[in-house]
Amino acid sequence: MSENVSTNPALAAQQNDSSFDNVWQELKWRGLVHVSTDENELEKALAGDSLTYYCGFDPTAASLHLGHLVQLLTMRRLQLAGHKPLALVGGSTGLIGDPRASGERVLNTPEIVAGWVQSLQDQIKHYISFDGENGARMVNNLDWTQGISAIEFLRDIGKYFRVGTMIKKELVAKRLNSEEGISYTEFSYQILQGYDYLQLFREYNCTLQFGGSDQWGNITSGTELVRRVEGKTVHALGTPLITNSDGTKFGKSEGNAIWLDAELCSPYTFYQFWLNQSDADVLERLKVFTFRSREEIKELERSVKEEPFKREAQRTLAWDVTSLVHGEEATRKVIAAAEALFGKGNIADIDEATLQSVAAEVKSAELTAENATAINALVATDLVSSKAEARRAVEQGGASINNTKVDDGEALIDESAWLHGKYLLVRRGKKNLAVITRG
Template sequence: MSTNTFLSSQSNDPSFANVWQELKWRGLVHVSTDEAELEKLLAGEPITYYCGFDPTAPSLHLGNLVQLLTMRRLQLAGHKPLGLVGGSTGLVGDPRPTAERTMNTKETVAEWVGYLQGQVQRFLSFEGENAARMVNNLDWTAPMSALDFLREIGKHFRVGTMIKKDIVASRLNSEEGISYAEFSYQILQGMDYLELFRQYGCVLQTGGSDQWGNLTSGTELIRKVEGKSVHAIGTPLITNSDGTKFGKSEGNAIWLDAAMCSPYAMYQFWLNTADADVVERLKVFTFRSRTEIEELEKAVAERAHTREAQRVLAYDVTSLVHGEEATDKVIAASAALFGQGELEALDEATLVSATSQLPSATVERGSLNIIGLLVASGLVPSNSGARRTVAEGGAYVNNEKITDPDAVIDDSKLLHGKYLLMRRGKRTLAMVEVPA
């Protein structure tokens, strides 16, 4: 099922007076231009707003998902989104806190622009009176000469102000320093806002609070050039309650591309959310109402062991990103691994994804005796240990208990012709692959 099927079922919570109040309750406003003016603006006639995504990787990640869902909430309130994928800013890259970005080739950036546009399109509606539009800042940046850029845009920026921006200041004080290219990034982003203001009447930009300096470069440029006041919202950088960085699993980012982070890995990431974090995650990453989230908060307080809130969170977000069908397969796989479903019913991709983090081994055909399999998989350290495991009733192959220590597993038992799921006891699993 396509994630687009969710668009028609999504809605903002009618218990709030307006979308601004809901954004505040969900913890999505860390910093902004004039709050009273913003609330009035968002409660009034439809406005056009934008958020930018740079193709510095072939996929968006969970940090970008915060922005996509914020954009969707504003669209559901009747406002008109512009999804900008930065074909030009992606060639430079916004400054990182620690070191210079590696510049990718123009061909790579162009390819990634296409990938990211496809991802952005899944989360917004491109139909109706407030249909979203996709824009690419390369369209107005590429035709501009360096002299025109300096004369028409650069003259409005003051170096003293630019070097006070947090990210620039931190890089200037580091051994790495900052290149002129990255230093100029805020000018490029400011020009984007000006161009979208002129073309579409865009009066609001959203982004992460760590981008605040870049967001305000646009509001200031429009004030100087056009004499108009426009707005910006900076969403908070989400961190875990224990201080660790959100959106990381085993040292890897949680990407929205299924090839880079499988639906199973995504589901497990959310399922492992700490009790202290799960309510805030539900507010930010789901369209559950205030009443529903308060009920789940009560469940965390009264019966945390059921992990009801985590299961709702995992289902909703994985379904948003990968669709309900993929999520249902993930849940079926999780159950099947521990004997609560049919392993044979899992397609190969789901099986491989679900077992990708398990200990694994490769064995030759003709060596499929239970003792050898238990040892090869690492579930037991020795033949004698394997015999003891079988004797005690703790040896399983594809969830079938093996009681004969001399048993040889027939090739017909191989899942998809080449896999065996080994289990010792109730929960200790390993995967064995048997090449053809």
């Protein structure tokens, strides 16, 4: 396991909103409480002395995504309130996979899972602090499960679970009633997660676990196991699954997850995702994904109502989240690139990775240097439906290459115009943008 060192300078500037009586009240205002164990007792615990809490992340991919960011920021809010986080990356549960509504998971090799464990641990260090009296600790459930035999596990842990209760868990019940059913492997996942809570309670006096509300059945398997084995009451919290105002799933862009890894989702794409949030959704996003205060968000709400064309709330959201995830320098670069794309800066300053991201988001096509005329570019990218329409666009002054108006649509585009030797930005009118990649 790598060293537990925080890597994000943005952590130092983060703080909870002092206008709330306690962190529980702030969590509720931000919409982060969907379900919990005894609310009054949990509020008292969070308003009292420092407690230890944990949230688990299973390595089912090489990167975390926006759903995980909800949990990471919730961990940070509790840490800022003086409580101590345990970040659990599931080296053993990642080998099993929690039940999904859509069917059985494909099991990955131990080598792949181990690599993903390391990747997720490195990412988590970016969002919570490992310094100070309540610095976080990284834990891996493989450390306490790999040495247990099947007999020991069934005798010492399995005996505390009741099958009647286990099959009533929402996802388990769905799978049992499906044509495919559910394997014993995935059915047993909740026992493993329950054992995690028991182990962390014993070793670190951890008394709160939280996660997405879709994990509530697994989470409460832990509270019940601690009660049965140790005779102690511990807490649990389920955050809501974030959806758009129209009820669709949040965190998807053209069918793809919004990953926190820049290699899987570029800073440009990431920034544009937040910038394109609707007026109906942006205020709730500010509450969940930023550390803006209640007063600041109220002012942004006024802007949304009175001056929506300025999109101040969206720009604030995009800046805050992108600079948190990718850093301020990268965020400034993508803002400058977006402005340059529409003629407000030097287009030659846009780096190649950003141009590649732009090409993935707009209409694009491939041309060789020998075929690269403005007319061919307009047609290839479907900015026009025919060469005749392309000629009219050029004649009317409505076509440009790299933000320079085209005068001769039949002329080959000069070699020096290719950005990074391989890209051309093609535009019809002010808003219709496309990218030509050199073939």
